[in-house]
Amino acid sequence: MGQIVLEKVTKSFGDVTVIPPLDLTIEDGEFAVFVGPSGCGKSTLLRLIAGLEDVSSGEIRIDGKESASIPPAKRGLAMVFQSYALYPHMTVRKNIAFPLRMAGLDKAEQDRRVEQAAAVLNLTDYLERRPGQLSGGQRQRVAIGRAIVREPAAFLFDEPLSNLDAALRVGMRLEISELHNRLKTTMIYVTHDQVEAMTMADKIVVLRAGHIEQVGSPLELYKAPRNLFVAGFIGSPKMNLIEGAEAAKHNAKTIGIRPEHISISATEGRWSGVVGVSEHLGSDTFFHVQETGLGETLTVRADGEVNFRHGDRIFLTPRDDVMHRFDDKGLRIA
Amino acid sequence: MARSVTIQRKSLNTLIAWIIGLLLFFPILWTILTSFKTEAQAIADPPVWFFFDWTLENYRVVQERSNYSRFLWNSIIIAGGSTILGMIIAIPAAWSMAFVPSNRTKDILLWMLSTKMLPAVGVLYPIYLIFIQLGLLDTRIGLTIVLMLINLPIMVWMLYTYFKEIPGEILEAARMDGAGLKEEILYVLTPMAIPGIASTVLLNIILAWNEAFWTLNLTAARAAPLTAFIASYSSPEGLFYAKLSAASTMAIAPILILGWFSQKQLVRGLTFGAVK
Numbered sequence: 001m002g003q004i005v006l007e008k009v010t011k012s013f014g015d016v017t018v019i020p021p022l023d024l025t026i027e028d029g030e031f032a033v034f035v036g037p038s039g040c041g042k043s044t045l046l047r048l049i050a051g052l053e054d055v056s057s058g059e060i061r062i063d064g065k066e067s068a069s070i071p072p073a074k075r076g077l078a079m080v081f082q083s084y085a086l087y088p089h090m091t092v093r094k095n096i097a098f099p100l101r102m103a104g105l106d107k108a109e110q111d112r113r114v115e116q117a118a119a120v121l122n123l124t125d126y127l128e129r130r131p132g133q134l135s136g137g138q139r140q141r142v143a144i145g146r147a148i149v150r151e152p153a154a155f156l157f158d159e160p161l162s163n164l165d166a167a168l169r170v171g172m173r174l175e176i177s178e179l180h181n182r183l184k185t186t187m188i189y190v191t192h193d194q195v196e197a198m199t200m201a202d203k204i205v206v207l208r209a210g211h212i213e214q215v216g217s218p219l220e221l222y223k224a225p226r227n228l229f230v231a232g233f234i235g236s237p238k239m240n241l242i243e244g245a246e247a248a249k250h251n252a253k254t255i256g257i258r259p260e261h262i263s264i265s266a267t268e269g270r271w272s273g274v275v276g277v278s279e280h281l282g283s284d285t286f287f288h289v290q291e292t293g294l295g296e297t298l299t300v301r302a303d304g305e306v307n308f309r310h311g312d313r314i315f316l317t318p319r320d321d322v323m324h325r326f327d328d329k330g331l332r333i334a
Numbered sequence: 335m336a337r338s339v340t341i342q343r344k345s346l347n348t349l350i351a352w353i354i355g356l357l358l359f360f361p362i363l364w365t366i367l368t369s370f371k372t373e374a375q376a377i378a379d380p381p382v383w384f385f386f387d388w389t390l391e392n393y394r395v396v397q398e399r400s401n402y403s404r405f406l407w408n409s410i411i412i413a414g415g416s417t418i419l420g421m422i423i424a425i426p427a428a429w430s431m432a433f434v435p436s437n438r439t440k441d442i443l444l445w446m447l448s449t450k451m452l453p454a455v456g457v458l459y460p461i462y463l464i465f466i467q468l469g470l471l472d473t474r475i476g477l478t479i480v481l482m483l484i485n486l487p488i489m490v491w492m493l494y495t496y497f498k499e500i501p502g503e504i505l506e507a508a509r510m511d512g513a514g515l516k517e518e519i520l521y522v523l524t525p526m527a528i529p530g531i532a533s534t535v536l537l538n539i540i541l542a543w544n545e546a547f548w549t550l551n552l553t554a555a556r557a558a559p560l561t562a563f564i565a566s567y568s569s570p571e572g573l574f575y576a577k578l579s580a581a582s583t584m585a586i587a588p589i590l591i592l593g594w595f596s597q598k599q600l601v602r603g604l605t606f607g608a609v610k
Contacts, residue, residue, distance in 0.1 A: 050510060051509075052506050052509065052510075071509070071514075072506075072509045072510050073509055073510070073511075073512045073513060073514060074512075077510065078510060078511075079506075079507070079510040081503045081506070081507060082503075083501060083503050085501065085503040085504045085506065085507035086504075086507075087504065087507075087508075087522060087526075088504075088526065089525045089526055098508075098511050098513075098521075099511035099512050102511055102512035102513050102517060103512055146507075146511065150511075150512070
């Protein structure tokens with residue numbers, strides 16, 4: 001159905017290489033998330049798959065069919081844009097029906113599919129409105145509706161939630177995941193938000209400067225980041241990375257320990273430090289601990305009830321079994 | 335903090351707006367009033383305002399002395415023709431500049447605008463000679479082409495700024511939705527661009543209708559439009575103010591009516607990009 005294979009794909013704009021040779025396979029029905037800091041080439045990669053940009057070299061196979069030279073309209077993919085990109089002069093009904101109209105479906109079939117999509121997305125009451133009369137979340141749903149009616153081989157999402165406020169974002173995140181569970185269609189989702197990546201993906205592709213740093217399931221990336229970049233990027237708050245004598249004790253250039261893998265105590269522990277800023281989230285509290293002698297401010301997660309004040313001296317003990325070790329090239333030591 | 339506007343301030347603003355409006359409209363009003371006076375009343379000192387013997391005499395004389403409908407017809411053909419011809423060239427030009435810009439696009443746009451900085455009389459002589467050579471003098475087709483060329487930079491600029499406002503992502507969405515180039519232009523781009531195209535057309539008709547420099551210099555009898563019709567009444571001899579006013583009123587009436595009905599569209603088109 002919707003397997004997407006990239007082979008030695010490259011993209012340059014003039015002299016600037018955005019994507020160096022890159023290989024990647026996204027299996028049929030998989031929810032793949034491209035994640036990375038801005039400018040890492042994740043959107044470009046998505047646009048190459050969509051056909052909105054031409055590859056400089058290499059092959060893209062969709063469903064086993066060589067597609068790099070096929071125009072976007074013929075690739076059988078649907079895309080949801082960051083700006084939603086709805087047609088402002090058409091009603092919601094016409095927006096959703098547009099791909100069907102382009103495919104030459106008869107009016108009755110168009111209507112049937114639009115009604116069906118609208119019911120799924122809670123848009124039935126808004127079908128006769130124009131995009132300008134809808135809220136951000138509703139527009140987002142129309143954009144998704146326009147994508148699902150044509151039953152594409154794969155969905156492409158380009159940072160679709162970044163224009164929504166925080167509460168809506170969480171809601172839409174669930175809706176998109178739910179949609180994926182129901183449709184079982186391949187989805188490729190681009191985001192810079194590692195929380196979205198962790199919560200939605202079957203497979204995360206971490207990109208930096210056009211290179212794939214690591215591909216894996218969210219838990220694989222969390223448990224065994226291949227290098228320092230992935231270690232620092234996946235997980236919230238960030239992993240503590242410690243260099244120097246403490247790392248040398250573990251035969252590593254750098255050691256990494258996640259905030260949730262350090263226990264905290266008022267009386268005893270391996271390391272000690274002074275509480276700086278504490279962030280109380282209710283369920284959890286994050287302490288930023290200074291003067292640890294490790295050269296870094298450590299972030300430590302504690303239970304919501306644990307209460308230390310600014311300036312208190314506390315003791316910390318990392319869990320050695322979940323400590324990450326990296327060599328002088330920044331690569332993971334198994 | 336919201337600015338609080340007092341009643342006094344508001345009424346002052348209204349008053350000033352009305353004064354400016356009336357000042358701008360006064361010449362037109364005076365022309366229309368004068369066209370209903372006798373020649374003696376037209377130059378009376380102190381001027382008579384509303385209480386004179388309203389007469390249609392001037393209109394009758396103007397009708398008798400010259401063939402209004404021929405001038406009107408020429409104006410329609412020249413203004414309409416130059417607009418249609420101009421749009422045929424300007425739409426694709428602005429389109430490509432807005433959607434497939436090159437490194438030189440900005441330069442070309444500025445260069446086009448710079449041609450408007452040249453005083454028209456500076457190129458009158460060469461154009462006049464070219465017209466004689468090509469046999470275009472006093473022809474509608476010649477005038478249509480000249481007016482089209484004069485207004486082309488403005489048309490391209492207006493359309494360009496309008497097209498620029500159409501987000502590229504919408505066109506990409508259409509492509510992803512299965513639209514080919516033809517469908518993309520027909521169902522997505524054109525409907526979104528229509529307000530811009532409409533106001534460009536309107537402004538251009540008005541500019542071409544009122545253009546006098548070229549129409550007076552390049553026509554004699556056959557192709558003369560309404561601007562020449564007005565000019566034929568501004569004679570240095572005799573008392574012709576009232577008749578001149580009647581002719582002017584007849585010349586500006588069609589475009590005034592068109593402008594009145596399309597003012598909303600025009601204002602929107604002219605302020606587009608500045609006010610969102």
